[in-house]
Amino acid sequence: xxxxxxxxxxxxxxxxxxxxxxPTGQWERIGNxxxxxxxxxxISLIMLVVALVFFFMLxxxxxxxxxxxxxxxxxxxxxxxxxxxxxxxxIVFAAWAIMxxxxxxxxxxxxxxxxxxx
Numbered sequence: 001x002x003x004x005x006x007x008x009x010x011x012x013x014x015x016x017x018x019x020x021x022x023p024t025g026q027w028e029r030i031g032n033x034x035x036x037x038x039x040x041x042x043i044s045l046i047m048l049v050v051a052l053v054f055f056f057m058l059x060x061x062x063x064x065x066x067x068x069x070x071x072x073x074x075x076x077x078x079x080x081x082x083x084x085x086x087x088x089x090x091i092v093f094a095a096w097a098i099m100x101x102x103x104x105x106x107x108x109x110x111x112x113x114x115x116x117x118x
Contacts, residue, residue: 040110043099047095054088057088058085061082
């Protein structure tokens with residue numbers, strides 16, 4: 001019994017039990033994650049979600065305007081929502097355009113996050 005316990009702590013026993021920590025199958029791509037990849041994906045995902053939110057706000061404002069039945073208070077609220085949604089979409093587009101400008105001028109592609117080296 002004592003020999004079995006001691007044999008667990010010997011180097012030979014440690015070499016015999018090789019542990020594979022690399023992900024396999026559908027999780028294999030997780031092993032290739034880097035900080036730039038995570039940042040790039042987060043920026044792209046945030047831009048997409050924000051653009052979709054403002055687009056649906058625009059559509060909902062249009063529906064509210066159509067369903068207001070001429071009530072001035074409801075028409076004004078719908079008009080304000082449409083205006084705010086358009087401003088939000090313009091801000092998202094401007095942020096995307098600035099990132100593309102940075103990519104063109106400085107060679108730093110934020111969407112790929114590959115910083116050039118010398």
